[in-house]
Amino acid sequence: MSHVSQAPVTTPDAEPVPPVPTSFDEVKGWFSAHDQVLFDWFLTRQNEAAPVAGDLLELGAFMGKSAIFLGGYLRDGEEFTVCDLFDSPAPDDFNLEEVRDSYPTLTRRGFETNYLAFHEALPTVIQAPTSVVAEKVRPGSCRFVHIDASHLHEHVVQDIASSRIVAAPDAVVVFDDYRSAHCPGVAAAVWAAVATGELHPIAVSASKLYATWGDPQPQQAALLGWLEDRSDLWHGVDVIDGKPLVRIGDEGAPVPPAPQPLHPPVPVPAAAPAPAAPRPAPRPGVRWRRLAKDLLPPLVTRAIVARRRRARA
Numbered sequence: 179m180s181h182v183s184q185a186p187v188t189t190p191d192a193e194p195v196p197p198v199p200t201s202f203d204e205v206k207g208w209f210s211a212h213d214q215v216l217f218d219w220f221l222t223r224q225n226e227a228a229p230v231a232g233d234l235l236e237l238g239a240f241m242g243k244s245a246i247f248l249g250g251y252l253r254d255g256e257e258f259t260v261c262d263l264f265d266s267p268a269p270d271d272f273n274l275e276e277v278r279d280s281y282p283t284l285t286r287r288g289f290e291t292n293y294l295a296f297h298e299a300l301p302t303v304i305q306a307p308t309s310v311v312a313e314k315v316r317p318g319s320c321r322f323v324h325i326d327a328s329h330l331h332e333h334v335v336q337d338i339a340s341s342r343i344v345a346a347p348d349a350v351v352v353f354d355d356y357r358s359a360h361c362p363g364v365a366a367a368v369w370a371a372v373a374t375g376e377l378h379p380i381a382v383s384a385s386k387l388y389a390t391w392g393d394p395q396p397q398q399a400a401l402l403g404w405l406e407d408r409s410d411l412w413h414g415v416d417v418i419d420g421k422p423l424v425r426i427g428d429e430g431a432p433v434p435p436a437p438q439p440l441h442p443p444v445p446v447p448a449a450a451p452a453p454a455a456p457r458p459a460p461r462p463g464v465r466w467r468r469l470a471k472d473l474l475p476p477l478v479t480r481a482i483v484a485r486r487r488r489a490r491a
């Protein structure tokens with residue numbers, strides 16, 4: 179079965195209209211299956227087991243992969259805010275180089291097209307450096323903050339400080355790339371905040387560190403209880419400065435149900451086979467010969483044929 183083509187089209191002013199994704203897999207981004215499982219656990223728990231009030235916030239949205247996922251956990255009356263430069267200039271040369279090298283084709287329009295393929299309404303979009311977040315987002319309002327914008331040390335330090343201002347009590351704050359070789363500034367900023375004793379790590383995956391500015395113990399205890407029953411996620415507990423930290427690794431955990439497009443692709447039925455061309459009606463003589471061949475004994479047929487030939491000669 180084939181699907182309606184999603185090829186980019188061009189508007190009259192020649193600005194290309196981004197293609198509309200027809201599945202979550204088609205949305206580009208960096209959001210592992212394993213971290214989707216952990217986001218789902220933290221957000222579902224906030225929604226159900228231990229209700230935590232508050233909004234959602236993402237710093238660094240790119241084409242919307244993690245934002246589309248997060249938007250699925252938004253409850254009535256809550257606000258989801260994303261902050262990204264998109265196609266605006268970065269605030270300094272290092273950041274300019276970072277975004278030019280890593281996200282050269284990113285546009286706000288691309289993000290919005292992707293997001294609206296899965297949700298009825300856009301989140302609140304702040305198109306600006308993340309340094310403005312603490313002024314724009316209500317203090318103490320967010321229950322979940324995903325920090326995945328600039329990976330430069332001084333920006334991450336600022337994002338950490340902003341997350342503290344906007345976080346609700348017991349909010350989950352997630353840091354991407356907290357230990358990647360290509361961005362040591364993130365590790366330096368995150369571990370410094372932990373070392374001061376203010377930011378409390380709950381758990382780490384290969385790519386993300388899950389922390390809180392509140393008391394980590396209830397979330398850690400619930401997480402460990404959940405992990406006990408999971409054979410598709412391995413875990414261990416390290417003690418850092420006298421406090422436990424849960425390490426979690428993937429052993430084939432199935433991803434949570436993917437966000438579904440609002441308008442699934444229209445299946446195009448397979449083309450029906452072309453009708454067979456009508457057979458030409460046999461010429462009268464041909465029809466007679468076929469009938470004679472089928473019905474008369476061969477000797478009689480041969481005699482008739484010989485007689486007709488002699489008559490024509």
Ligand SMILES: C[S@@+](CC[C@H](N)C(=O)[O-])C[C@H]1O[C@@H](n2cnc3c(N)ncnc32)[C@H](O)[C@@H]1O
Nearest residue numbers: 207208238239240243244262263307308327328
């Ligand atoms: C790694 S990507 C985000 C990936 C996304 N969360 C996902 O899961 O696919 C980082 C994003 O941060 C944005 N960014 C980089 N520096 C920024 C800054 N100083 N302020 C705001 N956004 C920034 C980039 O434009 C890019 O879209």
